[in-house]
Amino acid sequence: MTNAPAQTGNQALFAAYKGVSRQTVTDWKQKGILAYADDGKVDFLATDQRLADHGIRQVADTELTQVTAIDGELLWSRADAETVKENFSARLKQLEFERESARFVTIDDAAGHIVDEFGIVRQRCRSIGAEVTPKLVGMTSASEIKALIDEAVVAALADLSAV
Secondary structure, three states, rough: OOOOOOEOOOHHHHHHOOOHHHHHHHHHOOOOOOOOOOOOOOOOOHHHHHHOOOOOOOOOOOHHHHOOOOEEEEEEOOOOOOHHHHHHHHHHHHHHHHHOOOOOOHHHHHHHHHHHHHHHHHHHHHHHHHHHHHHOOOOOOOHHHHHHHHHHHHEEEEEEEEO
C-alpha cells in the first residue's frame, strides 16, 4: 500500500489536496482551469499544470484574501495603491523643484526671516527712547512731549517701511 496522493478525484478532494476552499476550486472550474480525466473526475496533476500556466503557483493565505478593512478603513487594490504612490511621488518632486527654484520656501526659512524682521523692528522701537530723551529735558508741556514722541515714532516707522 502506498501513501501517494490520488491522481483524480472530485472537487472537494482537490480542494483538500491544494489546501484551498471548495469555493476557490469552483471559481477555477468557472474559469476553465480545472482539467478532467475521462471518468469526469478532476485530474490533479493536469490541473496543477494549468494553475501554474495561469500564474497560480501558491494559493494566498485565507487571512490575506479575507482582510478588506483595517481600523475601519477599506484597503486599496494594488493598482489604486500604486496610483496614489505615483501621484504623491510626482507632487513631492514638483514641490522639491519649486523649492529649489525659490518659488516656495520652507516654513523654517520663512519663520527665520520673520524673526529677523521683528528683531529689526524691536531694536528700532527701543532706540526711540534714547533719541527722544535729550530733547525732552527742557520741555514742560505735555502736548510738546507728546508731539516729539509722535514725531519720533512716525520717523521710526518711515525708516522701517523703507527697509
